[in-house]
Amino acid sequence: VQVGWNIETIFPNADKLFIGSANGMFIYSISNPSTPSFIAEFSHVGACDPVFVDGDLAYVTWRSGTLCEGFNNQLDVVDISNPSQPSLLKTYEMDNPHGLSIVDNRMFLCEGDYGLKVLDIEDEMDIEELKYYKDFSTYDVIALPNDI
Numbered sequence: 490v491q492v493g494w495n496i497e498t499i500f501p502n503a504d505k506l507f508i509g510s511a512n513g514m515f516i517y518s519i520s521n522p523s524t525p526s527f528i529a530e531f532s533h534v535g536a537c538d539p540v541f542v543d544g545d546l547a548y549v550t551w552r553s554g555t556l557c558e559g560f561n562n563q564l565d566v567v568d569i570s571n572p573s574q575p576s577l578l579k580t581y582e583m584d585n586p587h588g589l590s591i592v593d594n595r596m597f598l599c600e601g602d603y604g605l606k607v608l609d610i611e612d613e614m615d616i617e618e619l620k621y622y623k624d625f626s627t628y629d630v631i632a633l634p635n636d637i
Contacts, residue, residue, distance in 0.1 A: 490517070490525045502542040505572060509540035514549050516572050531567055531575040543591050545570040546578075546613055550586035550598070562586060564598065566613045579614055588629035595619070599627035 495511030506525065508515040513532035517525040531549070541548045547567040564581040585601040594611040604623035608616050 492517075498539045498541075500540050500542050507540045507542050507547055507569075509549065514540050514547060514567070514575070516569070516575065529573050529575055531577075539586075539588050541589050541591055541596075542569065543610075547575065548589060548591070548596065548610075550583065550589060552583075552585050552587065552601070564589075564616075566616075579616075581616055587627070590630045590632040592632045592634050595632070597630045597632045599630050601628060602626045605630070 492508055492510070492515060496508060497511070498509035500507040500509070501519070504518060504520040505528070506517040506519055508517065513530050515530050516528040518528055519525050531547075539550050545568060547569045549565040549567055550563070551565070552562050562583045562585050564583050564586055566578045568576045568578050583598070583600065584603040587599040587601050589596055589598045591597075591610065594609060596608040596610045596616075598606045598608060600606055604621060604625060605627040606618055607620040609619050610616050
């Protein structure tokens with residue numbers, strides 16, 4: 490299946506693929522893996538776009554300063570309870586977000602040259618910063634349950 494250019498992330502979740510690109514997040518059904526089918530798109534103006542899915546929520550980051558030509562640095566919380574109509578719940582301003590990972594109610598969000606944030610995401614409408622490690626660069630993270 491041709492999805493397009495500038496794919497940043499492919500996140501499988503149950504019978505769906507959530508694909509982050511420079512144009513937004515695409516949702517595909519893989520209930521029949523040999524023929525993925527388009528469900529919906531959550532689009533934005535243009536930015537590199539990692540995606541992490543947790544239950545009925547997709548966490549989408551986009552950042553500036555890249556070949557993806559983005560101008561915003563933010564974390565979007567997207568309701569995907571109805572995958573055919575993803576809807577933005579809330580946007581959080583970030584420094585320069587890259588990869589992210591979630592374990593339980595903790596998000597580990599890479600901020601590129603700005604470090605690593607640990608966020609409490611128990612309430613997606615009131616995400617709280619728990620720690621911000623600024624003494625090293627981070628670009629991608631895979632957090633495991635025993636790591637927190």
